[in-house]
Amino acid sequence: MNKPSGQPAQRMSQGLRLAARPIRIGAGIPLKPDRRTPVWTDIAAAAEGLAQREPLLKPRLQSLILAHDNLGAGVAAVLARRLGGADLEEAPLRDLFLQLADEDFAEKVAADLRAVRERDPAGGDELHVLLNFKGFQALQTYRIAHALWQEGRTELAHALSNQASIVFAVDIHPAARIGTGVMFDHGTGIVIGETTVIEDNVSLLQNVTLGGTGKEHGDRHPKIRSGVMIGAGAKILGNIEVGTMSKIAAGSVVLHPVPPHTTVAGVPARVVRRHHDDSCPSVEMDQRI
Numbered sequence: 001m002n003k004p005s006g007q008p009a010q011r012m013s014q015g016l017r018l019a020a021r022p023i024r025i026g027a028g029i030p031l032k033p034d035r036r037t038p039v040w041t042d043i044a045a046a047a048e049g050l051a052q053r054e055p056l057l058k059p060r061l062q063s064l065i066l067a068h069d070n071l072g073a074g075v076a077a078v079l080a081r082r083l084g085g086a087d088l089e090e091a092p093l094r095d096l097f098l099q100l101a102d103e104d105f106a107e108k109v110a111a112d113l114r115a116v117r118e119r120d121p122a123g124g125d126e127l128h129v130l131l132n133f134k135g136f137q138a139l140q141t142y143r144i145a146h147a148l149w150q151e152g153r154t155e156l157a158h159a160l161s162n163q164a165s166i167v168f169a170v171d172i173h174p175a176a177r178i179g180t181g182v183m184f185d186h187g188t189g190i191v192i193g194e195t196t197v198i199e200d201n202v203s204l205l206q207n208v209t210l211g212g213t214g215k216e217h218g219d220r221h222p223k224i225r226s227g228v229m230i231g232a233g234a235k236i237l238g239n240i241e242v243g244t245m246s247k248i249a250a251g252s253v254v255l256h257p258v259p260p261h262t263t264v265a266g267v268p269a270r271v272v273r274r275h276h277d278d279s280c281p282s283v284e285m286d287q288r289i
Helices: 038-053 055-066 071-083 090-100 103-119 126-132 134-150 154-168
Strands: 209-211 235-237 262-265 270-274
Touching: 038 055, 038 071, 038 126, 055 071, 055 126, 071 090, 071 103, 071 126, 071 134, 071 154, 090 134, 103 126, 103 134, 126 134, 134 154
Parallel strands: 209 235
Antiparallel strands: 262 270
């Protein structure tokens, strides 16, 4: 086993123990106009500049960004445009999303935007992430579907999740529990099962599966603790814990619990490295073993 290595990163919060209590999309506090808050001010300013540089995009920017006064409303417009179709029309979807996009939802969106900006060198500004990153859009769609699930509107939650799977190629069960500051890099092929828990400050790459091991019922999916990075194509199967600040190497198949502050790799995965305590893989995004 190799000795600890890698550049130390600022210690991240251990995050919420999400298995202990459900995550709610918000407490029902309506959004107030927040165009002057930093994140929405930046997005609106970027949209105005882009509309001048690229006239072809001006109608899109006007309807999805510049016509709105807060982050929640902008996200609702973007998601409704992406998900709307013949049997789920854009306008009713947008109205539904607006009903659920309270202040707590906007805070989660802002945290996810920051995560992409800080961790993805191709991320660009917040406007680019909001309009063009399907992993980010899929995650925000999940947040709305999860709120519907908690309200007992399970059929609508499933319908929305299914539409998101078709549009974004990301399949998240609406009952899963996902924290904030989470990044789905690329997003394509990510599958997250019903009883999965993902804590704060986690990064997943494309084609990651957080699944079960068979036909058992009950609590049967992984628990991903804070600061974890899961590499492209990794499969984590069963009700096992992936410890805080750990890394799952690309292509690994994880069938057993992963200790905190370690890297696992292989099929089946085994521990190949131990990290410094202040190394946070989800922020460092170092794909090497």
